[in-house]
Amino acid sequence: MAVPIIFAVATSVQSGGPDDVPFGRYIQTSGLAIPLVLLLFGSIWLYPLITALVAGDIIASEDHNGTLKTILTRSLERGQIWRGKVLAAGSYAIVAILLSGVVAIVAGCIVSGFNPLTTLSGTRVSASTALGLVAASLGFYLIPILSIACIGLLLSAVTRNSAAAIVGTLLFSLLLQLIAILPGLSGLEPYLLSSQFDAWQGLLRTPADWGPIIRSVWVCALYAVPALAGSYFVFQRRDVAGG
Amino acid sequence: MGSEPEPGGAPIEVRGLVKRYGELTAVDGVDLTVDAGDVYGYLGPNGAGKTTSLRMMLGLIHPTEGTVRLFGRDPAHSVKALDGVAGFVEAPRFYPYLSGRRNLELLADFDGGEAASRIPAALETVELTDRAKDRVGAYSHGMGQRLGIAAALLREPRLLVLDEPATGLDPAGMRDMRRLIRRLADAGMTVLLSSHLMNEVEELCNRVAIVSSGSIVYEGAIADLNRNASQTYHLRTTDDDLALEICRREPGIADVRVEGTDVRFSADEEAVAGLSGALVEGGVLIRALAPQTVSLEDLFFSLTEGSPPAAEPASVPAPVGSS
Numbered sequence: 001m002a003v004p005i006i007f008a009v010a011t012s013v014q015s016g017g018p019d020d021v022p023f024g025r026y027i028q029t030s031g032l033a034i035p036l037v038l039l040l041f042g043s044i045w046l047y048p049l050i051t052a053l054v055a056g057d058i059i060a061s062e063d064h065n066g067t068l069k070t071i072l073t074r075s076l077e078r079g080q081i082w083r084g085k086v087l088a089a090g091s092y093a094i095v096a097i098l099l100s101g102v103v104a105i106v107a108g109c110i111v112s113g114f115n116p117l118t119t120l121s122g123t124r125v126s127a128s129t130a131l132g133l134v135a136a137s138l139g140f141y142l143i144p145i146l147s148i149a150c151i152g153l154l155l156s157a158v159t160r161n162s163a164a165a166i167v168g169t170l171l172f173s174l175l176l177q178l179i180a181i182l183p184g185l186s187g188l189e190p191y192l193l194s195s196q197f198d199a200w201q202g203l204l205r206t207p208a209d210w211g212p213i214i215r216s217v218w219v220c221a222l223y224a225v226p227a228l229a230g231s232y233f234v235f236q237r238r239d240v241a242g243g
Numbered sequence: 244m245g246s247e248p249e250p251g252g253a254p255i256e257v258r259g260l261v262k263r264y265g266e267l268t269a270v271d272g273v274d275l276t277v278d279a280g281d282v283y284g285y286l287g288p289n290g291a292g293k294t295t296s297l298r299m300m301l302g303l304i305h306p307t308e309g310t311v312r313l314f315g316r317d318p319a320h321s322v323k324a325l326d327g328v329a330g331f332v333e334a335p336r337f338y339p340y341l342s343g344r345r346n347l348e349l350l351a352d353f354d355g356g357e358a359a360s361r362i363p364a365a366l367e368t369v370e371l372t373d374r375a376k377d378r379v380g381a382y383s384h385g386m387g388q389r390l391g392i393a394a395a396l397l398r399e400p401r402l403l404v405l406d407e408p409a410t411g412l413d414p415a416g417m418r419d420m421r422r423l424i425r426r427l428a429d430a431g432m433t434v435l436l437s438s439h440l441m442n443e444v445e446e447l448c449n450r451v452a453i454v455s456s457g458s459i460v461y462e463g464a465i466a467d468l469n470r471n472a473s474q475t476y477h478l479r480t481t482d483d484d485l486a487l488e489i490c491r492r493e494p495g496i497a498d499v500r501v502e503g504t505d506v507r508f509s510a511d512e513e514a515v516a517g518l519s520g521a522l523v524e525g526g527v528l529i530r531a532l533a534p535q536t537v538s539l540e541d542l543f544f545s546l547t548e549g550s551p552p553a554a555e556p557a558s559v560p561a562p563v564g565s566s
Contacts, residue, residue, distance in 0.1 A: 066336030070394070073301050073329070074353035077322050239304035241295075 003046070004038055004100050008107035022120055022201075027108070030115040032130040034108030035101050036204070039141060042100075043197040047141070048148045048173055050096050055089040055152025056165030059235065063160040069240050082235045086228070089149045094142055101138040105131070123206040137200040140213055144196040147220040148173065150227040151193075157234040190215060193223045252315025253278050254328075254402040254433045255300060259309035262295050269295040271457035272309070277402075277435050277450075282428045284444035284465065285437040287454035293437040296454075297332045297406050300435075301325065313402065330404030330435075334411075335391025339380030343371055343390050346379055350394050358397045365393040369423065385416035392423060402433045409443055421447055476515060477505040479531040486527045493518045507535075 008031075021040055026033040062068040071081060117130035125133065151172055155165035176194040179185050189195050190212075199216035202209035255277035262270040270292040277283045287293050298304045300311050302318030302325065311317065316324035337346040344362065351358035366372045369389035374382070382390065388408055395403055408424065409417040424447055428434050438444050444451055445465060453461040475498075480486040487506055490499045495514025500507050510518065515532070522529055 065338065066333075067338060069298075069301075069303050069332060070336050070350070071353055072303060072322075073325060073331070074350055074398070075322060075325065075355055076353050237305070239298075241298060241304055 003042070004034070004104035005107050007038055007104065008034055008111045022204075023117075026118055028112055030117045030127070030130065031108030031110070031112040032105065032114070032117045032127065032134055034112065035104035035134050036137065038100070038104050039137060039200070040198075043141060043200075044173075044177075044194070045170075047097055047100075047145055048197070049170060051089075051093040051145050051148045052152045052166045052169035054092045055149040056156045056167075056169050057162040058085050058089050059153065059156040059231075060160050060162040060165050063240075064162060072240055078236050079232070082232055085235075086153060086231075089153055090146055093145050093149045097138060097142060097145060101134070105134060119206050120201060120204045121206040125206075133203055136203050140200040140203065140216070141197070143216055143220045144193060144199070147193055147196075147224040147227070150224040150231070154227040154231040154234070157231045157238070191219055191222075193220065196220055252312050254281075254314060255283075255435060256312040256315075257296070257300065257309070258312075260296065260299060260306055260311065261308035262292075262299060262304065263307045268457055270299070270306075273454070273457070273459055275452055275459065275462070277433060279401075279433050280431070281450050282424075282434045282436065282448045284448035284451040285435060285454065286439070286441070286444050286451055287437075288439055291454045292457040293439075293454060294332055294406055295457075297330075297404055297435075297437055300404060301328070301330065301332060303332065325398075327398070327401040328404065329395035329398040329400035329402075330406070331391045331395065332404075332406045334384070335387060335394065337379045337387070337390060337394075340378060342376050343379055343382065343386075343393075344375040346390070347375075347394060347397060351397050354398055361397050361399065362393075365396040368396060368426075369393045370419075385412045385420075388412065388416075388420060389423070392427075396427075400432060402435070403427060404435045406437045407439065408436065409438070409440070417443075474511065475507060475509050475535040477502075477507050477531070477533060477535055478529070479505055480522065481528040481530065482526075485525060486522060489521050489525050489527065490518065493521050 021037060023033040023036045023040070027037055059068070062071070072078065114127050114131075116124050116127050117133075118124050119133075148169060152165060152169040155168045156162070159165050159168065173194050176192040180189040180192055180195065196212075196216035196219055199212040202212045253276050255275060257273055257275040260270055260273040260275075261268065273292075273296055275285075275296075285293055285296070295304070299306050300313070300318065302311075302322065305319050311319065313324045313328050314326075316326075318324040318328075337343075338349070341349070344366070347362045347365065348359060351362060363372070366375050369392050371386060371389055371393060374386060379387070379390065388411075392405075392408070395405075405424070409420040412420055421443065424434060424436065428447070434447075436444070436447060448465050450463065451461070451465050452459045478486060478490070483501070483504075483506060487499065487501065490496050490506060490508055493514065494517070496508050496510045496518055498507075498509040515534075519529060519532060
């Protein structure tokens with residue numbers, strides 16, 4: 001939450017903007033560019049990190065505290081506890097991103113005004129249309145983020161160690177990005193989870209490019225569903241000792 | 244939560260329980276039956292597989308072989324087997340940054356039903372009402388153990404499974420813990436209590452299983468255990484050399500050895516009476532002849548290494564499956 005505020009304040013005291021990123025040029029003219037620039041900056045590392053921090057920790061920390069055995073000997077089935085963990089990790093990620101988006105919108109509009117925005121294709125859209133686009137961008141960005149949460153949950157259940165699960169989740173994302181730049185493997189790029197982090201940018205073209213967004217839905221599901229199933233299986237089956 | 248029919252079966256029925264971790268066999272063919280109303284001592288040294296057994300009984304880990312039934316239901320299959328069952332394995336664990344009461348509230352949510360309404364009474368029973376507002380992180384070890392019991396009581400258990408509840412407590416804490424368990428047992432709860440302390444089990448339990456290296460080496464009523472295990476005596480006389488000779492000659496006197504200034508041997512009471520006569524007749528006067536308090540270690544030696552008369556284990560379980 002602090003990040004968008006700092007970002008907006010920095011914008012207001014500087015005369016220019018980061019010209020080298022899309023929308024960077026426009027942050028002085030429209031507050032609605034600010035959440036988009038923030039999303040551009042945060043999409044690869046910041047938000048996946050925030051998501052992994054909770055998803056990777058959520059089962060492993062109970063292991064570490066020894067409280068997993070405490071709650072497993074009450075009246076809830078393991079499946080119910082697992083579901084609770086999934087919902088908590090997912091809703092945390094959703095709230096974190098939406099909250100940071102809302103704060104960025106508000107802070108941006110205070111600093112630079114609720115003005116029309118120039119899209120990636122160079123067309124100007126009205127402020128209210130731009131607001132809708134920003135909201136939709138945040139929404140579609142949640143798709144890869146929830147996949148990251150699923151991977152974090154899997155690692156949290158498997159490694160039983162918060163740090164390993166958090167770092168592992170980010171490392172997984174980094175490794176995918178490395179694969180994308182390997183010669184000969186670049187054909188895989190559209191199917192890597194890390195490539196879905198900027199799928200939302202398709203919305204900000206005129207006309208909107210739905211291709212990457214639709215692809216991100218099924219590509220992300222391809223990562224999320226096995227990870228989620230794996231974490232369920234591991235959590236159901238595993239021995240809870242120690243603590 | 245409708246009232247379901249009372250499930251059949253003893254509070255705990257364990258058959259052929261085995262847990263292997265790779266090469267290591269932590270629990271090796273344990274058979275155990277705890278009947279309603281028992282205060283059952285599960286006695287063994289550290290590393291004997293007590294905690295691993297209890298984990299399987301509470302469904303925290305899956306048996307490699309064998310079965311556990313709690314009131315006839317399998318805890319590895321569904322947590323419903325824990326209806327009417329509560330307890331803890333190793334030290335009870337809570338969220339350290341929350342208060343004792345808040346921890347209990349959370350756990351009551353996990354239990355559902357009326358559990359939350361029992362919090363004040365449970366805190367009262369374990370004498371934590373005054374400290375319920377404090378963070379659990381600031382609790383002493385003894386308070387943590389008591390909170391563990393309070394958390395178990397929220398479930399209104401008919402069977403209480405406690406893993407070394409008095410371990411790590413100071414003498415007063417141990418005494419209080421034993422009184423508390425006694426009180427709960429008197430109120431009709433069946434208790435399975437693991438321990439490595441002989442006197443604790445003697446004081447609280449009516450039945451006992453002694454485990455060593457993952458297997459039960461003795462199972463029976465606590466009263467029989469003391470009778471069966473041959474006692475160790477120490478003897479000091481006016482002529483220790485001669486006394487040693489007489490001891491070695493006397494029937495029923497076993498395991499004669501010199502330790503420090505004392506002669507030590509194992510015998511039952513009858514043989515000791517005979518020995519005292521023989522000593523006097525032999526011209527050796529007794530300065531001291533006293534039974535040594537039976538320590539768990541001695542019992543182990545007599546049960547596992549020696550073959551004391553009449554101490555044949557009441558029911559040595561036949562290992563199920565191959566070993």
